[in-house]
Amino acid sequence: MSTTLGTLLQELEPHWSIGLFETLDQPGQESSDPWNNAGTGHTAYCELNYTPRGADGTVGTAKAAGIAEQFHVSRQLWSHWVEQGTLGSPRTFINALPHMSFVWGDENADYLKDRYEALKAEPLFSHIQHTEDQAEIESWAPLLTGGRDAEQRVAASKFDNGTDVDFGALTRQMADHLGSQGVELRYGHEVQDLSRGSDGRWEMKVKNRSAGEKRTVSARFVFVGAGGGALHLLQSSGIEEIKGIGGFPVSGQFLRATDSEVIEQHHAKVYGLATVKNAPPMSVPHLDTRFVEGRRSLMFGPYAGFSTNFLKQGSYFDLPFSVRPHNLLPMMQVGMDNTGLVSYLMKEVTKSHKQKVEQLRDFYPDAEGEGWELVHAGQRVQMMKKDAKGRGVLQFGTELVTGGDGSIAGLLGASPGASTAPSIMFKLLERCFPAQLEGWKPKLQEMVPSYGHLLNEEPKLFEEISAATSETLQLDS
Numbered sequence: 001m002s003t004t005l006g007t008l009l010q011e012l013e014p015h016w017s018i019g020l021f022e023t024l025d026q027p028g029q030e031s032s033d034p035w036n037n038a039g040t041g042h043t044a045y046c047e048l049n050y051t052p053r054g055a056d057g058t059v060g061t062a063k064a065a066g067i068a069e070q071f072h073v074s075r076q077l078w079s080h081w082v083e084q085g086t087l088g089s090p091r092t093f094i095n096a097l098p099h100m101s102f103v104w105g106d107e108n109a110d111y112l113k114d115r116y117e118a119l120k121a122e123p124l125f126s127h128i129q130h131t132e133d134q135a136e137i138e139s140w141a142p143l144l145t146g147g148r149d150a151e152q153r154v155a156a157s158k159f160d161n162g163t164d165v166d167f168g169a170l171t172r173q174m175a176d177h178l179g180s181q182g183v184e185l186r187y188g189h190e191v192q193d194l195s196r197g198s199d200g201r202w203e204m205k206v207k208n209r210s211a212g213e214k215r216t217v218s219a220r221f222v223f224v225g226a227g228g229g230a231l232h233l234l235q236s237s238g239i240e241e242i243k244g245i246g247g248f249p250v251s252g253q254f255l256r257a258t259d260s261e262v263i264e265q266h267h268a269k270v271y272g273l274a275t276v277k278n279a280p281p282m283s284v285p286h287l288d289t290r291f292v293e294g295r296r297s298l299m300f301g302p303y304a305g306f307s308t309n310f311l312k313q314g315s316y317f318d319l320p321f322s323v324r325p326h327n328l329l330p331m332m333q334v335g336m337d338n339t340g341l342v343s344y345l346m347k348e349v350t351k352s353h354k355q356k357v358e359q360l361r362d363f364y365p366d367a368e369g370e371g372w373e374l375v376h377a378g379q380r381v382q383m384m385k386k387d388a389k390g391r392g393v394l395q396f397g398t399e400l401v402t403g404g405d406g407s408i409a410g411l412l413g414a415s416p417g418a419s420t421a422p423s424i425m426f427k428l429l430e431r432c433f434p435a436q437l438e439g440w441k442p443k444l445q446e447m448v449p450s451y452g453h454l455l456n457e458e459p460k461l462f463e464e465i466s467a468a469t470s471e472t473l474q475l476d477s
């Protein structure tokens with residue numbers, strides 16, 4: 001998120017003085033590291049939580065369309081940066097990969113059929129394919145059907161133009177570019193506190209972790225793109241907008257295949273349905289091909305874990321130290337209202353390797369336990385905030401918090417996350433830099449040709465842009 005914003009601002013205002021402070025020794029090693037997330041370019045092609053069945057029985061597509069619009073903004077911005085040389089070869093950070101949804105049982109198969117009909121009517125999703133034929137599913141993803149009861153009713157939908165993204169590589173390439181443009185990059189530097197100085201500028205207390213020395217850095221504008229560290233820093237800033245907000249960490253684990261013969265047989269991201277209602281999006285099981293540092297891998301998960309850390313490389317005190325008088329009640333209310341989620345997490349945390357492999361067999365019936373190793377993924381801090389009636393509720397999305405008259409912004413929450421970083425940062429520009437926005441518009445339209453348009457409402461523009469970004473990002477071959 002921070003490197004996306006930095007790269008945008010550096011291109012819009014090359015003479016502005018920009019600094020980036022990162023606790024760790026390299027960029028992109030927390031949530032954006034490739035094995036700390038699933039690398040799905042979230043386009044709402046396969047994720048069934050974006051197309052819920054409503055109370056009237058129809059399958060809603062509005063959320064899916066919103067997510068897909070945002071991912072097409074990402075594709076355009078990354079294409080622009082590939083053309084500019086800001087990013088390297090597309091294959092180093094993005095790869096074409098079919099996105100599939102897969103379910104079993106009558107109720108779920110009926111739902112997937114209805115979802116297919118609803119999505120097919122939307123321009124952004126008109127290329128969806130659907131089948132209940134096990135032989136056809138086998139041709140799409142053979143691991144799903146081998147060893148499966150031929151009489152079991154199954155259903156699958158597929159999009160051929162999905163993606164797998166290495167957000168760690170993307171982050172590092174943006175950071176390297178910023179360094180080459182004179183941006184001050186300070187790795188191994190932890191921002192410990194934020195406060196407003198008497199001149200209205202923000203003052204950050206920054207600690208050099210290896211030398212131990214501390215210094216104060218001041219800035220007219222601060223973006224707290226600290227992932228799980230953002231809540232603490234926004235709280236220290238004292239802005240009104242952070243009051244009442246709390247965080248609840250959920251960690252993730254994946255099983256990663258070790259047998260190259262198995263890895264080679266799969267070429268898709270296959271998402272299923274979450275087993276519990278109101279569970280975080282990260283509890284949706286999926287069997288994914290991944291491309292990390294030029295190597296093909298296969299993973300299944302996520303399994304939820306629990307730790308009080310807000311960052312994988314954070315502290316056990318993160319959760320207790322985030323409790324304030326203003327967020328204690330909403331946090332307690334969330335606990336009382338989400339007992340199903342709490343018991344789901346308890347069950348997940350105590351799952352043995354054998355039980356994890358049994359869950360994998362719902363997707364890949366012939367899976368053998370020895371061929372899979374456990375990978376500890378990143379932390380997601382689910383946000384808790386007050387609803388319109390003042391009661392604490394759990395939020396699964398991403399929220400851009402802005403305060404101090406637009407001089408400070410931060411990002412909380414984690415889903416759909418890195419895939420939509422460009423759109424979120426465009427929103428930040430609109431909120432925090434209204435005076436500059438009009439002058440920036442021509443450049444923003446050059447970066448993202450659909451800026452100001454909704455592609456789902458302009459099918460011709462969508463086809464043009466989709467074809468152009470597929471070519472630049474080498475997603476066709």
Ligand SMILES: Cc1cc2nc3c(=O)[nH]c(=O)nc-3n(C[C@H](O)[C@H](O)[C@H](O)COP(=O)(O)OP(=O)(O)OC[C@H]3O[C@@H](n4cnc5c(N)ncnc54)[C@H](O)[C@@H]3O)c2cc1C
Nearest residue numbers: 001023030031032037038039040191227229252417418419
């Ligand atoms: C299990 C899991 C699966 C996911 N799957 C997907 C997926 O498939 N697709 C997708 O799009 N998204 C996914 N996400 C979400 C995605 O990983 C995040 O939304 C995204 O990486 C967040 O980027 P960020 O820059 O906000 O945070 P981060 O990448 O965590 O970066 C924040 C940085 O701030 C640094 N920092 C923190 N505190 C301080 C401080 N005080 N001073 C200085 N530096 C600090 C950290 O060290 C870190 O490097 C997933 C997340 C998880 C956990």
